[in-house]
Amino acid sequence: MPEAATAPAARASIGDSEFDRDTALTRRAPGVYDIDLSAGWTIISAVNGGYLLAVLGRALADALPHADPFTISAHYLTASQPGPAVVRTDVVRTGRTLSTGQASLFQYDDEGREVERIRVLASYGDLDALPDDVRTSARPPAIPPMEHCFGPEDGPTPVDGSSAITERLMLKLDPSTLGWALGQPSGKGEMRAWFGLKDGRDPDPLSLLLAVDALPPTAFELGVKGWVPTVELTVHVRCRPAPGPLRVSIATRNLAGGFLEEDAEVWDSADRLVAQSRQLARVRLA
Amino acid sequence: MPEAATAPAARASIGDSEFDRDTALTRRAPGVYDIDLSAGWTIISAVNGGYLLAVLGRALADALPHADPFTISAHYLTASQPGPAVVRTDVVRTGRTLSTGQASLFQYDDEGREVERIRVLASYGDLDALPDDVRTSARPPAIPPMEHCFGPEDGPTPVDGSSAITERLMLKLDPSTLGWALGQPSGKGEMRAWFGLKDGRDPDPLSLLLAVDALPPTAFELGVKGWVPTVELTVHVRCRPAPGPLRVSIATRNLAGGFLEEDAEVWDSADRLVAQSRQLARVRLA
Numbered sequence: 001m002p003e004a005a006t007a008p009a010a011r012a013s014i015g016d017s018e019f020d021r022d023t024a025l026t027r028r029a030p031g032v033y034d035i036d037l038s039a040g041w042t043i044i045s046a047v048n049g050g051y052l053l054a055v056l057g058r059a060l061a062d063a064l065p066h067a068d069p070f071t072i073s074a075h076y077l078t079a080s081q082p083g084p085a086v087v088r089t090d091v092v093r094t095g096r097t098l099s100t101g102q103a104s105l106f107q108y109d110d111e112g113r114e115v116e117r118i119r120v121l122a123s124y125g126d127l128d129a130l131p132d133d134v135r136t137s138a139r140p141p142a143i144p145p146m147e148h149c150f151g152p153e154d155g156p157t158p159v160d161g162s163s164a165i166t167e168r169l170m171l172k173l174d175p176s177t178l179g180w181a182l183g184q185p186s187g188k189g190e191m192r193a194w195f196g197l198k199d200g201r202d203p204d205p206l207s208l209l210l211a212v213d214a215l216p217p218t219a220f221e222l223g224v225k226g227w228v229p230t231v232e233l234t235v236h237v238r239c240r241p242a243p244g245p246l247r248v249s250i251a252t253r254n255l256a257g258g259f260l261e262e263d264a265e266v267w268d269s270a271d272r273l274v275a276q277s278r279q280l281a282r283v284r285l286a
Numbered sequence: 287m288p289e290a291a292t293a294p295a296a297r298a299s300i301g302d303s304e305f306d307r308d309t310a311l312t313r314r315a316p317g318v319y320d321i322d323l324s325a326g327w328t329i330i331s332a333v334n335g336g337y338l339l340a341v342l343g344r345a346l347a348d349a350l351p352h353a354d355p356f357t358i359s360a361h362y363l364t365a366s367q368p369g370p371a372v373v374r375t376d377v378v379r380t381g382r383t384l385s386t387g388q389a390s391l392f393q394y395d396d397e398g399r400e401v402e403r404i405r406v407l408a409s410y411g412d413l414d415a416l417p418d419d420v421r422t423s424a425r426p427p428a429i430p431p432m433e434h435c436f437g438p439e440d441g442p443t444p445v446d447g448s449s450a451i452t453e454r455l456m457l458k459l460d461p462s463t464l465g466w467a468l469g470q471p472s473g474k475g476e477m478r479a480w481f482g483l484k485d486g487r488d489p490d491p492l493s494l495l496l497a498v499d500a501l502p503p504t505a506f507e508l509g510v511k512g513w514v515p516t517v518e519l520t521v522h523v524r525c526r527p528a529p530g531p532l533r534v535s536i537a538t539r540n541l542a543g544g545f546l547e548e549d550a551e552v553w554d555s556a557d558r559l560v561a562q563s564r565q566l567a568r569v570r571l572a
Contacts, residue, residue: 070545071518071566073359075386075407077379092405093363098517100361100405119378119386121361121407123517130543135508137475138539189423222421231384231409232357234520236566238542253424254559256524257416259356261562273540276547278564280357280409280522 011200018168018199019207022051023058031089033059037107039082043163047080049230050213051165054206056087056103056120061206063089064099064124068205072122073234080117081107098123127205127240140267141249143174143192150175169214170196170245180220189218189252195266196245203241203268211248212264212277218252219260219283226284228260233279244269258283297486304454304485305493308337309344317375319345323393325368329449333366335516336499337451340492342373342389342406347492349375350385350410354491358408359520366403367393384411413491413526426553427535429460429478436461455500456482456531466506475504475538481552482531489527489554497534498550498563504538505546505569512570514546519565530555544569 012018022040025033041051053074061067085107092100100123106114143149149172174192179185195211196203203211212235217228247267252260259282266275298304308326311319327337339360347353371393378386386409392400429435435458460478465471481497482489489497498521503514533553538546545568552561 071361073361073407073518073520075357075359075378075409077386092361093402100363102405116379119388119407121359121405123361127543130545133542133544135541136539232359232520232522234359234518234564236518236545236547236564238540238545253422254524254562255421256419256559257413258419259416259522259524261522273542276540276564278520278522278562 012197014202014204017197017201019197019201019210023055023206025055025059025062025087027062031063033087035085035087037080037082037085039164040168041165042082043165047082048165048213049076049233050210052080052105052118053213053233053235054209056105056118057122057206057209059087059089060101060103060120060122060124063091064101065094066099066124066126068125068127069209069235069237070098070123070125071234071236072120072209073232074118074120075232076118076230078115078117080105084108085117086114098125127237134272136273138265138273140271141192141247141265143194143247143249146172146194146245148175149173149194150178165214168198170194170198171214177221185221185223187222189222189255191215191218191221191250193248194245195248202243203246205237205240208237208241208266208275209235211246211266212275213279215248215250217281218250218262219255222252222255224283228281228283231280231282233277235275235277237275239272239274241268241274242270242272255283298483300488300490303483303487305483305487305496309341309492311341311345311348311373313348314372317349319373321371321373323366323368323371325450326454327451328368329451333368334451334499335362335519336496338366338391338404339495339499339519339521342391342404343408343492343495345373345375346387346389346406346408346410349377350387351380352385352410352412354411354413355495355521355523356384356409356411357520357522358406358495359518360404360406361518362404362516364401364403366391370394371403372400384409413523420558422559424551424559426557427478427533427551429480429533429535432458432480432531434461435459435480436464451500454484456480456484457500463507471507471509473508475508475541477501477504477507477536479534480531481534488529489532491523491526494523494527494552494561495521497532497552498561499565501534501536503567504536504548505541508538508541510569514567514569517566517568519563521561521563523561525558525560527554527560528556528558541569
């Protein structure tokens, strides 16, 4: 038998994976890119905000002289739909160490007019050029081994199996943050999971933009049952992630006035804190 | 004797204070504002980033249909100087609850050409229209009573008395985060202080934009002696602050690769968490 038949399932590689194909842009003109937003990254009918941020991040990586998003802030304006979109970028400033750019994602209304979905400001650099000092006082999240965590394939809940994105993610949730799925939210506003791409593609700075917004909302553990749309999301990418699964830890400390923050940390297999993010989200009660 | 002679020193009010005068803009055209950046908010020779954010925040409050910054993200491009500047705003989207705008602050080079200093994206709303639910799990910072804390007027250190901004702030630092001033940094990356405006003006959403960036860098407590310029700063204003002094708590958990984050919380006199911020800053060793 050919060797492939007994080898483990083929692993996708960076540049040749579902995530790469679904964030690939076609340059229409300098700084202007077309893309067909994939229905494969939707939750119920909404396109995942982290996937959209990765699309914008990829456009800026092409438009700017630096390739890695160091800090990227997105304001979500209107709900994106699967289908055609255009990304328009603007180079704000180019420097030796950092370059700053702006990007907007537009879709089309019934008369074909552009409607802005998301606007982004970001500063890019070269992660590989950073000095290798590490003085991180944060500790990796206490999360059980992957085989003791649960994904959508492990039961009827916790994550709605009808959401296309669950087919593309390897998401294994810490059972101590899964009370909401059993009707017993902890009240603690925490969510932790092992995270990867289902086709085995290793993480890179662009997939970190997806990772910070891919877990169920912390609001579920606070007993909120409604929708929690993102108003603004800022991600700091601090280190190129090592190959292998990521650990994502999200916490909410201030649910008030109908809004909440979600702070995410992403740790790689080498125990490096590779990304930090914070978002402001609205609570829309069901 | 007239009553005023025995009354406490007159307190400035919101709208009529040093901070209000120094952030006041003159509308040149729709969405375009002139301002003379005050030398009164400099640290050594740099204009404070929080003061600059408040200037941009005030311009957007005028340009947008909503008055309060809910989330505002600034990317700092080049160093601002005291003197003339122009702010150009752009209304991105107006909605019932939230409006999104963009603003840039420019100054002039030797030939009079505009040089962009800061670009901002922000979503504004009406803090007074929010429901009054509060489910904050964060606790106010453990900070000693104000009379046990120290400001620049209490000694030759800790804050360089030559910095103009110290004349305009009431800043009383928690002694447990003052080790750096005595040559004994704690190594903990924390900074806590009581914060107010010296002329007694009470806090409002715009002065919160100043408060999050007004303490000495947490890097000092990590033993870093150089300059820590802000790359990006995002502030969430979550509640209109009650009158009286604020408590500001800042923490850094990830100093690595020559960058660090600073997370700030601002608590008001009614024990409400009124603002949260995060910035990415570079470490430039002295």
